[in-house]
Amino acid sequence: MSDQTVKQLKKEFSDLSVSMIGDILRTCENDRDAAASMLRGMENEENNKKIKELGSMFPDLSREALTEVLNKHNWNVEESIATAFNVMENREREVETENQLKKMTHLFEQLPEEIVRKAVIDNDGDIEEATIQLTTLITLQKQKEEAANKGIQDRNLRTLKIQALVEKFPDLTREDVMKQLEINKEDIKGAHAALLKLSAERKQKILQDKFPSMSAKDISAALESTDWNVEQAQTVLSSKQQSQGTVSLKKIETIFDRADDDVRKLEKDITQSHADFFKATNDTAAATFRNNIEKILETQVRAGDAPGIAPPIREIDERLGKKPAPIDETNVVAHSEKENPAQRPAVPPTTSVIENSSKFRVNLKASPERVDIGNKIFVEWTLENGATTNYDWIGLYPTDAPNKSYISYQWRGKSETSGKIEFVAPSTYGTYEFRYFFYGSYEHTTRSNRITIGPEVKLEVKLSPGDRTIVGNFNQLSGNNYPRAWVGLYGKSEKNNRNFITYEYAPGVTGQVSMEAPVKPGEYELRYFTDSYSEISTSNAIVIEGEDKLDAKYADGVIDIDMKIVSCDARTDRAWLGVFFTTETDQKQWRRYKYLNVNEGNLKLKAPRTPGTYEVRLFSRGTYQPVFKSNSFIIPLSS
Numbered sequence: 165m166s167d168q169t170v171k172q173l174k175k176e177f178s179d180l181s182v183s184m185i186g187d188i189l190r191t192c193e194n195d196r197d198a199a200a201s202m203l204r205g206m207e208n209e210e211n212n213k214k215i216k217e218l219g220s221m222f223p224d225l226s227r228e229a230l231t232e233v234l235n236k237h238n239w240n241v242e243e244s245i246a247t248a249f250n251v252m253e254n255r256e257r258e259v260e261t262e263n264q265l266k267k268m269t270h271l272f273e274q275l276p277e278e279i280v281r282k283a284v285i286d287n288d289g290d291i292e293e294a295t296i297q298l299t300t301l302i303t304l305q306k307q308k309e310e311a312a313n314k315g316i317q318d319r320n321l322r323t324l325k326i327q328a329l330v331e332k333f334p335d336l337t338r339e340d341v342m343k344q345l346e347i348n349k350e351d352i353k354g355a356h357a358a359l360l361k362l363s364a365e366r367k368q369k370i371l372q373d374k375f376p377s378m379s380a381k382d383i384s385a386a387l388e389s390t391d392w393n394v395e396q397a398q399t400v401l402s403s404k405q406q407s408q409g410t411v412s413l414k415k416i417e418t419i420f421d422r423a424d425d426d427v428r429k430l431e432k433d434i435t436q437s438h439a440d441f442f443k444a445t446n447d448t449a450a451a452t453f454r455n456n457i458e459k460i461l462e463t464q465v466r467a468g469d470a471p472g473i474a475p476p477i478r479e480i481d482e483r484l485g486k487k488p489a490p491i492d493e494t495n496v497v498a499h500s501e502k503e504n505p506a507q508r509p510a511v512p513p514t515t516s517v518i519e520n521s522s523k524f525r526v527n528l529k530a531s532p533e534r535v536d537i538g539n540k541i542f543v544e545w546t547l548e549n550g551a552t553t554n555y556d557w558i559g560l561y562p563t564d565a566p567n568k569s570y571i572s573y574q575w576r577g578k579s580e581t582s583g584k585i586e587f588v589a590p591s592t593y594g595t596y597e598f599r600y601f602f603y604g605s606y607e608h609t610t611r612s613n614r615i616t617i618g619p620e621v622k623l624e625v626k627l628s629p630g631d632r633t634i635v636g637n638f639n640q641l642s643g644n645n646y647p648r649a650w651v652g653l654y655g656k657s658e659k660n661n662r663n664f665i666t667y668e669y670a671p672g673v674t675g676q677v678s679m680e681a682p683v684k685p686g687e688y689e690l691r692y693f694t695d696s697y698s699e700i701s702t703s704n705a706i707v708i709e710g711e712d713k714l715d716a717k718y719a720d721g722v723i724d725i726d727m728k729i730v731s732c733d734a735r736t737d738r739a740w741l742g743v744f745f746t747t748e749t750d751q752k753q754w755r756r757y758k759y760l761n762v763n764e765g766n767l768k769l770k771a772p773r774t775p776g777t778y779e780v781r782l783f784s785r786g787t788y789q790p791v792f793k794s795n796s797f798i799i800p801l802s803s
């Protein structure tokens with residue numbers, strides 16, 4: 165047997181031992197080619213065993229992937245484990261990114277897929293940032309569409325107004341109508357009143373010229389009795405002139421009393437025509453945009469687009485391009501989200517250790533039980549039964565996360581039976597735990613006690629009945645310094661932390677905030693936040709009591725209303741009062757109406773001319789469902 169031949173075969177079959185190569189060469193009577201052929205068969209069988217061994221640790225990886233990893237490390241299983249771990253993580257991230265991309269593509273279906281994909285990739289798979297970027301893009305598109313359509317819509321609306329008024333006043337010219345619209349700044353009600361007066365004056369002048377002997381009073385009476393029809397009024401005046409007698413005139417409301425009803429119908433017709441036009445000029449893409457973007461823009465509308473509405477949390481500052489105030493990092497430990505594993509031993513665990521994994525037991529304890537983001541967490545572990553391996557590891561997890569969704573991890577050595585290791589608290593508030601894994605698997609053997617990440621804050625609230633002020637006291641018992649902390653007021657049943665009623669800053673360790681109490685009865689509470697919408701603490705509940713009051717009375721052509729409204733906020737709920745016949749069931753048939761900007765006070769409305777029994781009804785939030793009704797009152801027949 166030639167030593168040179170053995171060396172050559174060793175280079176070709178580096179994973180096999182020299183003694184095994186020598187035995188095969190002797191069996192083949194020093195025939196190199198025959199020995200090489202036999203060694204290849206043995207190598208393939210050995211490689212299959214190694215693929216199966218590595219595959220048992222990483223069952224989600226394909227045979228091709230396992231072969232590629234092992235080949236990269238010269239078919240050394242121990243050295244291939246770390247690489248296989250990274251390959252699996254990369255594959256999982258790719259799958260997750262692709263799933264998120266599908267959701268984003270569906271949500272932003274009005275945008276080309278390549279734009280959505282680019283936004284997700286440019287933001288390293290951060291869906292929140294990608295959503296903000298795409299939302300901004302769609303908002304710009306919407307603004308361009310609105311700018312392009314506004315001119316057309318404005319011209320169409322003006323045309324509809326002119327057409328409606330020309331049809332309403334056939335005795336006036338189109339120029340008269342356009343002039344009055346311009347004088348009244350396109351206000352249909354003001355233009356209608358002016359044209360009504362102009363029409364009346366011209367009709368009176370026509371009859372005055374034809375009947376110079378008739379008084380202005382007689383001419384007005386003739387016009388009123390004929391519903392301001394010039395030809396019919398001319399017949400009445402001719403008869404009166406011949407008989408020199410009196411004319412029995414019908415008692416009706418004056419033309420100006422009917423003006424409100426006419427204008428209301430005119431406005432309704434114009435609004436409907438304009439809405440039909442607007443709908444016709446908006447294509448399917450625009451309609452899809454409005455449906456899809458509604459939820460996305462909800463946060464912006466509440467939180468960023470109206471000055472002074474939202475607390476300056478990190479999310480909104482970034483959206484508006486502002487730099488957030490720095491956090492005091494005196495007690496914050498710098499860290500990375502993924503820690504590097506400890507150096508792994510060179511000798512792999514024996515088969516017997518793997519087979520006895522069911523007997524393996526270890527105890528885990530994490531401390532402290534509450535710690536703020538960026539600070540140290542200590543994990544003590546003690547082996548109770550069995551033997552550790554070079555591939556044991558401890559991972560940090562949210563309590564409800566699957567075993568593959570760890571925050572960070574550390575490897576443990578075979579020779580270690582107990583110890584204390586250090587982790588860094590993650591940047592997201594919540595409840596976490598540590599899990600111990602045996603031999604590089606994803607099946608945990610032990611869970612630690614649970615720990616809470618975030619500051620501990622005590623929050624109490626009370627109501628000052630005299631001045632209707634809510635007073636909240638906060639006391640931060642532990643955690644980092646948060647100069648941007650804030651306290652929000654919420655309805656107790658509100659689940660979405662973005663839907664606050666009002667808020668106040670709450671910097672410092674202890675302090676007090678005060679807010680105006682809501683007018684609407686119900687249960688309310690305060691919630692404490694640092695620089696996001698993740699609540700840290702919730703106060704006790706307070707109860708706002710009260711009921712609506714509407715006291716209406718009639719005198720001298722005026723309806724006098726004393727009101728105290730608590731069921732809605734007049735400033736934000738679009739509250740309005742309407743005067744109705746008490747028997748009226750159609751909530752759109754009001755006789756007078758007025759939008760409100762205060763919840764308490766006195767309001768006076770011009771009374772209708774038509775006699776009858778009336779009441780005042782309260783409406784809110786753009787609906788026609790009455791919230792409250794006043795007492796009834798009588799408007800008598802005018803003498």
